[in-house]
Amino acid sequence: MTATPECLRIVIAEDAAIMRDGLTQTLTRRGHDVVAAVADAEALRIAVLEHRPDVAIIDVRMPPTHTDEGLRAAQAIHKEHPAVGVLVFSQYIETASAAELFASAPAGVGYLLKDRVADVSDFIDAISRVAHGGTVLDPEVVRQLLTASRRGDTLAALTPREREVLSLIAQGRSNAAIAATLFISPKVVEKHVANIFDKLGLAPDDHDNRRVIAALRYLES
Amino acid sequence: MPPGMNTAMNAWLRDHPWQADGLLAAALLVVSAPQVAAGQTGAAGRVALTAVTVLLAASVVPRRRYPGAAFSAAAVIGATQIAFGVQNGGPGPVFALQPTNADLAILVLLYTLAAYRSRPVSITGLAVCLVGSAVAIARWSPANGPHPAGALFAAAAGLGGLTLTAWVLGDSVAYRYRRAYYASLEERAARLEAERDAQARIAAAAERARELQERRARAVDDSAARLRGIERDLHDGAQVRLAALAMTLGEIKENLEQSSGDDHTLALAGAAHQNAKDTLAELRDLARGIHPPVLDRGLGPALGILAGTSAIPVGLTVALAERPSPAIEAMAYFCTAELLANAAKHSGASRVTVSVREQDSGLAVSVADDGDGGARLVPGGGLAGLRERVQTVDGRLEVGSPPGGPTIVTIELPRHA
DSSP states (O other), X not given: OOOOSSOOEEEEEOSOHHHHHHHHHHHXXXXXXXXXXXXXXXXXXXXXXXXXXXXXXXXXXXXXXXXXXXXXXXXXXXXXXXXXXXXXXXXXXXXXXXXHHTSSOOTTEEEEEGGGGGSHHHHHHHHHHHHXXXXXXXXXXXXXXXXXXXXXXXXXXXXXXXXXXXXXXXXXXXXXXXXXXXXXXXXXXXHHHHXXXXXXXXXXXXXXXXXXXXXXXXXXX | OOHHHHHHHHHHHHHOHHHHHHHHHHHHHHHHHHHHHTOOSOHHHHHHHHHHHHHHHHTTTTTTTOHHXXXXXXXXXXXXXXXXXXXXXXXXXXXXXXXXXXXHHHHHHHHHHHHHSXXXXXXXHHHHHHHHHHHHHHHHTTTSSOXXXXXXXHHHHHHHHHHHHHHHHHHHHHHHHHHHHHHHHHHHHHHHHHHHHHHHHHHHHHHHXXXXXXXXXXXXXXXXXXXXXXXXXXXXXXXXXXXXXXXXXXXXXXXXXXXXXXXHHHHHHHHHHHXXXXXXXXXXXXXXXXXXXXXXXXXXXXXXXXHHHOSSOEEEEEEOSSOOOHHHHHHXXXXXXXXHHHIIIIIOOSOEEEEEEEETTEEEEEEEEOSOOOOOOOTTSHHHHHHHHHHTTTOEEEEEOOTTOOEEEEEEEESOO
């Protein structure tokens, strides 16, 4: 999880100047191209239209109402420009907002707690995954989904390791990433994934994004 | 006669004027019957005497209803008697309408007049009676045989005395009546005044209550707005700065990891980075405790997040056609948060149901769990604190929690503070 060698074209929408500038500098230092850094949803719309970036990083709360402008903008961009990845980041975890964002197609969609910028490489890795059509869901959202799930009885049948793997699946990680995170071999990960899907009664699916949706639907239902 | 019976009889006499005065008339007839029977003139005279006596006796019957008319009628009959019945020499009149005991009716009616009518009227009646008496004695005296002066004087004194006594008795009754009447008037006036005072005080109190209610509503709204402002300041200020700081520290740490072998500095940077992240998490919890920003989008989304973070699964339904004021939304939110936390900590429940619905002019929030029950409102306890908080806006909190469960806490809130 070191700095990616590629150069991503990025638009940032964040109304707090200190965070906007900080992100811009950090991303630039890591070799990415911040093509626009804007402070509200309307400017974001125009910037995306103009630059067609690989990914847009969007704060949920922006002027004028400071409620969920960013979320709405992200959904609009995702619909109108499917090629542009959208990474929404929020001061607070809102499971419902995340669910809304992931409701349609999760390809190229991410939802992270704002705190995650502190772990710079992980954050940039998440940006890169979203830019490449992957899915990123904050671990905290996944934890809450697992806790609140009405499928508690079935989930209890999972081993602790399998729960860990399920959590990482829901966060949008690939088998390779899961293997790296848990320091186990990809073969073992595959076995765990197969077991999990079997126990939960889900159709096995190797495609990362589709299996995220399957996992999330299962946890939310 | 026992006093009770006396009272009962008085009451009967008072409440049945016609019957009572009918009896009086009958008594007058009875006591004057021998005199009528002894009437010495012929058949015509006896008929006239009988008629006059019956009329006199009968005149008392309507005395209480028509005191003036009854008295006037009796007075006219008396005058007729004086004109035709009191002998004044000669061979005697055609009719011998001498007075009988029935003439007591005139005294009864004078008494009644004095008791029931104003002083000028009753004094006129008294004067009529006194003049009548004087004329009767004068006509009776000179020719009717040898009456000594003493006997005349005694007759005048007796008749006048009886007349005066009747008037005085009646007048004293009237005086008592009037005094009682005035007293009752005074009492009524005082009561009306007291009532008016009380009404004025009630109106003033109501006005004051309304004023306090408005002020309280303003204070509650103001405090909610202020808390929201504080959260926004934290979000736009400290939280962002801290996040940027954590990001910088993260970069420093990663740079150190890749470049130098200065483990000490790396450890310091790592600790600072972790501290910044922990503080960020604490600050977020603090800000959310002040005013969860999602509340700006309504109670539904806000409770949805609460439900999502609950340690036990929550079934949530929010059915509100209209949004309550922000202060009420915040109150409903924080109460629900505390009740969910209670359920998770104490109830042993496997599931909680939260429902928010319209009720009357406000909303009802109910939090029900399938736990062990036995939750109670104890002074100083969590539920009592919640109830106090709810009561500041005239809300209500009810707890139903039999041993063995389930526990249902219902909170009713107005739509505005």
